[in-house]
Amino acid sequence: MGRITLDKVSKSFGEVEVIPPLDLTIENGEFTVFVGPSGCGKSTLLRLIAGLEDTSGGHIRIDGNDATHVPPAKRGLAMVFQSYALYPHMSVRKNIAFPMKMAGVPEDEQNRRIDAAANALNLSDYLDRRPGQLSGGQRQRVAIGRAIVREPAAFLFDEPLSNLDAALRVGMRLEISELHERLKTTMIYVTHDQVEAMTMADKIVVLRAGVIEQVGSPLELYHEPGNEFVAGFIGSPKMNLIKGAEAEKHGAATVGIRPEHTDVSTTEGTWNGVVGVAEHLGSDTFIHVHETGLTDMFTVRITGDIQVKHGDKIYLTPQLDKLHRFDAQGLRIE
Amino acid sequence: MARSVTTQRKIINTTAAWAVGLLIFFPILWTILTSFKTEATAIADPPVFLAFDWTLENYTTVMERSNYMRFLWNSVIIAGGSTLLGIIIAVPAAWSMAFVPSKRTKDILLWMLSTKMLPAVGVLYPIYLIFIKLGLLDSRTGLIIVLMLMNLPIIVWMLYTYFKEIPGEILEAARMDGASLKEEILYVLTPMAIPGIASTLLLNFILAWNEAFWTLNLTAAKAAPLTAFIASYSSPEGLFYAKLSAASTMAIAPILILGWFSQKQLVSGLTFGAVK
Numbered sequence: 351m352g353r354i355t356l357d358k359v360s361k362s363f364g365e366v367e368v369i370p371p372l373d374l375t376i377e378n379g380e381f382t383v384f385v386g387p388s389g390c391g392k393s394t395l396l397r398l399i400a401g402l403e404d405t406s407g408g409h410i411r412i413d414g415n416d417a418t419h420v421p422p423a424k425r426g427l428a429m430v431f432q433s434y435a436l437y438p439h440m441s442v443r444k445n446i447a448f449p450m451k452m453a454g455v456p457e458d459e460q461n462r463r464i465d466a467a468a469n470a471l472n473l474s475d476y477l478d479r480r481p482g483q484l485s486g487g488q489r490q491r492v493a494i495g496r497a498i499v500r501e502p503a504a505f506l507f508d509e510p511l512s513n514l515d516a517a518l519r520v521g522m523r524l525e526i527s528e529l530h531e532r533l534k535t536t537m538i539y540v541t542h543d544q545v546e547a548m549t550m551a552d553k554i555v556v557l558r559a560g561v562i563e564q565v566g567s568p569l570e571l572y573h574e575p576g577n578e579f580v581a582g583f584i585g586s587p588k589m590n591l592i593k594g595a596e597a598e599k600h601g602a603a604t605v606g607i608r609p610e611h612t613d614v615s616t617t618e619g620t621w622n623g624v625v626g627v628a629e630h631l632g633s634d635t636f637i638h639v640h641e642t643g644l645t646d647m648f649t650v651r652i653t654g655d656i657q658v659k660h661g662d663k664i665y666l667t668p669q670l671d672k673l674h675r676f677d678a679q680g681l682r683i684e
Numbered sequence: 685m686a687r688s689v690t691t692q693r694k695i696i697n698t699t700a701a702w703a704v705g706l707l708i709f710f711p712i713l714w715t716i717l718t719s720f721k722t723e724a725t726a727i728a729d730p731p732v733f734l735a736f737d738w739t740l741e742n743y744t745t746v747m748e749r750s751n752y753m754r755f756l757w758n759s760v761i762i763a764g765g766s767t768l769l770g771i772i773i774a775v776p777a778a779w780s781m782a783f784v785p786s787k788r789t790k791d792i793l794l795w796m797l798s799t800k801m802l803p804a805v806g807v808l809y810p811i812y813l814i815f816i817k818l819g820l821l822d823s824r825t826g827l828i829i830v831l832m833l834m835n836l837p838i839i840v841w842m843l844y845t846y847f848k849e850i851p852g853e854i855l856e857a858a859r860m861d862g863a864s865l866k867e868e869i870l871y872v873l874t875p876m877a878i879p880g881i882a883s884t885l886l887l888n889f890i891l892a893w894n895e896a897f898w899t900l901n902l903t904a905a906k907a908a909p910l911t912a913f914i915a916s917y918s919s920p921e922g923l924f925y926a927k928l929s930a931a932s933t934m935a936i937a938p939i940l941i942l943g944w945f946s947q948k949q950l951v952s953g954l955t956f957g958a959v960k
Contacts, residue, residue: 402856423862435857439875448871452862496861 351413352503352536353378354399359408361394361560368394369560371408376504376538376553378413381530384540385547386557386583392540393508395557399538400506401425412503423452428497429506432513434489436481442468442492443477449500460499467495470529487518494529504536511546523550544584548572556580578680581606587636587651589674592644602675602683609636609651611672616658619665623648625658639664712936718929719743726926742930750913752934759909759935761824762899763892766831767885770839773832775881778843779869783852793844796837804834804897815902822904830902831892839888846880847873879949886946893939910935 358371369391376382384392397403399410401422409418417425428449436445443464450460468474471491481489490510497505507526511519527550530537541547547554548568556563556571556579564576568584575581581589589606597605613619614637623642628635635656639648650666658664675683706713718726720738746752781789811830812821820826850873858872874881896911903912914935917928943950 400860402859422856422859423864427860429857429860431853431857433851433853435851435853437854437858437872437876439878448858448863449861452867496857500861 351378352376353413354504354536354538355409355411355414356399357409357411359395359398359410360406361391361398361403362406367406367560369398372560372562374555374562374565376536378536379534381527381537381539381550381552382555383547383551383553384538384555384557385542385544386563388542389559390557391560392542392557394560396506396508396538396540400427400429426500426503427506428500428502428504429508430490430493430497430510432509434481434486434493434513436489436492436496438481441478441480442473442484442495445481445492446495446499449496453500463499464495467498470498470532471495471525486514487522490514490522491525494526498529498533502535504538507537507539509540509542511541511543526550545586548584554584556583574682575606575674576682578604578606578676581674581676587649590645590648591676596644597675600673600675603678604676604680606674606676607668607672609649611669612648612650613667613669614650614652614656615665615667616662617665619667621648621666621668623664623666625660625662625664627660628656628658630655637664639666642666712940715929715932718926719933721926721929723924723926726929727923742926743934746917746927746930746934750916750931752913755908755910755913755935756938758824758907759893759911759938762827762831762907762909763889765824765828766835766892767839767888769828770832770836770888771843771881771885774836774839774843774884775869775874777840778847779873781840781844782847782850783855793841796840800837808901811898812901821902822906822908824907827899827902827907827909830898831895834895834898835888835891838891839884842884842887843877843880846877846884849880850876883949886942886950890939890943 354376356372356374358373359369360367360371361369372395384395386392394403398405401417401420405418409416411417412425412427437448440448446464446467447460450463455463464477465474468477471494473488473491473495476484476488476492481492484492490513493510510526511522514522523546526537526539530550539546539550551568553565554568554571555565558579563583564571564580566574566576571580571584575584575589578591582591585608587609589608590612591604591606593604597603621642621644623639626638626640626647628637632655633653635652635654637650637652637656637658639650640646642648648666677683717733719742720740721732721736722739722741725732725736781793815821815826818826820829854876855868855872858868863871893909894911896915899909899911900915903909914928914931917924917931
C-alpha cells in the first residue's frame, strides 16, 4: 500500500519560503509526476516526502500514518537519485542487497529477491561488478534494482533519466513505465521534461514557485489547461498565446492555440505572416512565423512535409473549437 | 608547436630533483654515517665522509646501556594510541562538518587550526599542573591524550577534506535504504573514505612518533618513548656524537621504513582534494 497525503505542507530555507502550504493526495498505485521549470520546488517536495528535508509546517501521511517526523529510513519509501548514488565500494549484488541487509532480511530471501530483480532488469551478468565498471544505463538499473528489492510502499524518482543520453532515456522511460504496470506500486517521479511527464504519468502535478498550478491526467492538462502557465508549459512545441485585440474578439484577455491546431495555407487564412524558420522532421514540420501582429513568433505544426522557406508569406487559420481562452488573471474561461 | 619534454630538459629536471632530495636527506644520512664511526672520527676536522673504519661498537654500547625495546614499545603505544583515539573522535566530527554544516562550521575549523599556532610551551605550565593533579605524569595514557589533542585539528581537517569529496546523495541513499546514522558511517562513509583515513592515520602516526616537546617534558623513566631515548644520549653524555647518532638512527629507523613503504599512499593522501 502507498497512499501519500500532504496536508498544508510547507518548506522554508531560512527566510525564503520555497513551498507555501500545499495540499496533495497521491492515491495508492498511482504514477504521479511532479513537473515544472527548474527551481519550482519539485525536487524539494519529493525530498520532503522522502524525509531527507524536514517540513517547516503541515503533515505528511503515508497510508494514514503521520510520517512528518519519521526519519527517512523508517518511512518505507525507496528513492532513485539523479546521480544514481550507488555505493562505489560495493559490488552490484551488495548494492542491491544493502537495503535488505539494513532491514535484516534473511540471506536466502535476499538472494531470491536479488536474482528476481537482476532478471527483470537484465543485470544478471553484472552482479559481481562494481558500479564504476558499468555504463550509465546499467547504473540506473542497479539503482532501480536496489529500490525494488525493498518492496517499498512507494518509489520516489528524482530526475532519474537526466544523466542519460537521449536514446537511452527513451528506453529507460519505457522500462520504468513497464515496471509500474507490473508492480502497481505508487510512484512519484520528478522531472523538468514535459515529454516524460506526458508519457509516463497517471497524474501530473504542475508546479511553479512551490505552488501547484494544476493537477490532472496528461490529456486533461493538454486539452483543458487551467491557466496560462500550464497552457504554455504542457505541450511541445509550446502553445501560442495571443493577447490584445485579437483575444478580445473572443472575449478573453489571452487566447491560446496549439501549433498543431492551426491550419496553414499559402493563399488564404485568418492571419498572415512571414516564415522565419521551417524545421523539417519528416513526419512533421514546425514553422516559426514572424510578423503576424499576434505574438513575436507564432509556431505551427503540420503533419508531413510542406515546401516553404525563409521569407515566404503564409496564411494561418486557428481551429476555433480548439481555442483556449484565459481571463486577465490568466485563469481558464470555459 | 607541440610542447615536448626534451632529453636535455629531462636530465636537468632529474639532476635538480636529486640535488634537492639529497640536500633534505643529508642531515639524516650524516647521522646514519656518524653512527658507524668511532667517537674520534665523529668529531674529526676536516670531517670524514665514507673513508673510515666502520664499526658497530656504538650500537652495542647503546643496546647495553639502555633498554631500547622499552622505549620503542612506548613509542608504538603512544603514537598508535593517540592516532587511533584521534580518528575515533575525528570521524564523527568531520562527518558533521562535511555533511551537516552550520553557519559557524568554517569558523570552527579555522579556530581549531589556530590552536596549532600557539607555541606548545605556552600551555606547558597548566598542562603540567593538570597532569600532577590527575596523576598522569610519566604515564602513557597521559601522553596519548596530549598528543591526540595536539594532532586532533590536523586529523579533523584532513578527514573533513576527504569527506567533502564524497557526494552527499550517496549518504542520502543509505538513509533511504534504512541505514541508521551509525550504519551510514560504518558501512558507507568509512569504506569510501578508506584511502583518506589511511593517509590520515599514517601522517598522524609519524607526527606523534616524532613529537619531542611533550614526550620529553611529561615523561621520566616509565613512559619515555624513543625521543627521550635520543635525548638521554645528548646532554648528560657530553660529546658522544657517535653514540647519539646510533641512538637517533635506531629511533628513526622504524618510522623511516614505515614511511618508505607507504610513500605512495602518503603523497596521494596529502595531495587529495588539491588535485582533482
